[in-house]
Amino acid sequence: MNIGQAAAASGLSAKMIRHYEQSGLLQPTQRSEAGYRQYQSKDIEILKFIRRARILGFSLADIAGLLALWQNPQRSNTVVKQVAQQHLAEVELKLQELHAMKQTLQQMIAQCAADGGAHCAILQHLAKPTRS
Amino acid sequence: MNIGQAAAASGLSAKMIRHYEQSGLLQPTQRSEAGYRQYQSKDIEILKFIRRARILGFSLADIAGLLALWQNPQRSNTVVKQVAQQHLAEVELKLQELHAMKQTLQQMIAQCAADGGAHCAILQHLAKPTRS
DNA sequence: TATGAACCTTACCCTCATGGCAAGGTCAAG
DNA sequence: CTTGACCTTGCCATGAGGGTAAGGTTCATA
Numbered sequence A, B: 001m002n003i004g005q006a007a008a009a010s011g012l013s014a015k016m017i018r019h020y021e022q023s024g025l026l027q028p029t030q031r032s033e034a035g036y037r038q039y040q041s042k043d044i045e046i047l048k049f050i051r052r053a054r055i056l057g058f059s060l061a062d063i064a065g066l067l068a069l070w071q072n073p074q075r076s077n078t079v080v081k082q083v084a085q086q087h088l089a090e091v092e093l094k095l096q097e098l099h100a101m102k103q104t105l106q107q108m109i110a111q112c113a114a115d116g117g118a119h120c121a122i123l124q125h126l127a128k129p130t131r132s
Numbered sequence C: 001t002a003t004g005a006a007c008c009t010t011a012c013c014c015t016c017a018t019g020g021c022a023a024g025g026t027c028a029a030g
Numbered sequence D: 001c002t003t004g005a006c007c008t009t010g011c012c013a014t015g016a017g018g019g020t021a022a023g024g025t026t027c028a029t030a
Helices: A001-011 A014-022 A041-055 A062-071 A076-110 A121-127 B001-011 B016-020 B041-053 B058-068 B077-110 B122-125
Strands: none
Touching: A001 A014, A001 A041, A041 B122, A062 A076, A062 B122, A076 A121, A076 B041, A076 B077, A076 B122, A121 B041, A121 B058, A121 B077, B001 B016, B001 B041, B041 B058, B058 B077, B077 B122
8 A cells, every 4th residue: 555545544644644654653564666655554553543643633742652552562551641631731722712702702793893993903903002 | 131131021931922923023123242132022012922922822813914914093893803813713622622522531430440451441441432 | 568546755845823942142240 | 341231143942844056766658
């Protein structure tokens, strides 16, 4: 299986698969005589694992750790849970930040007449916020 | 006023002020004989404007537009509102994505025994998701 | 058999907002 | 006159990709 098929099968781009290999997330695969990377179905499972973890927002560094734990029969699920909880905390922090942005943006937009005039509550708020 | 004081007064870093100038967001300021950037209180207001807009998540490109509108007496608040609404839509999209991540992470974490064993619902989910 | 399309390789540069470091110039106080 | 705090420019790094270019390979079809 060449990298194109591996990309299609895993949902990643070929570019990213090479990038993951180059940054140490993946073991270098076997190569064909011409130098083409060769992927086995086992490799596809790893690629899918990476893709799912990326969708959940795990960093590549986190994923490297999770992959090592996944492939280690002596692993402790306590460690895995800690990684996930740490990531969840970061996600929740970003959620809070974005929520605060959303609130303020909504208030500003609600106060904007949008009548084509020059008076603008949004610019006023950015220039000299009355609250928040 | 040198850049250090301008940074302290605006809440930005000196580094970022230089960067904003270099990327065209700010007009180059006057310089002292030694080449030091000189800031007036009017400049500080602009820097504060930028900082508040950054806190709300506007991109530097957006802020360039907002600054131009702010300083244009012929502006139309309709345009300003459009910029803000577009940004709000992006914020809401990211909120949805992060919320989905949070939901899945919470489910995975709740199913993880964390008893030090090798069985791990989190890794299982990443390897072969039963749902989502 | 030749050729062209579709694939693969590596090696660059770009994003975006920000931080860090290095080498050197300036200023003010002791 | 030295010292320390400030300033200057310029370069590199981040993270997770995208784009592009120049060149090699594979395969089917004319």
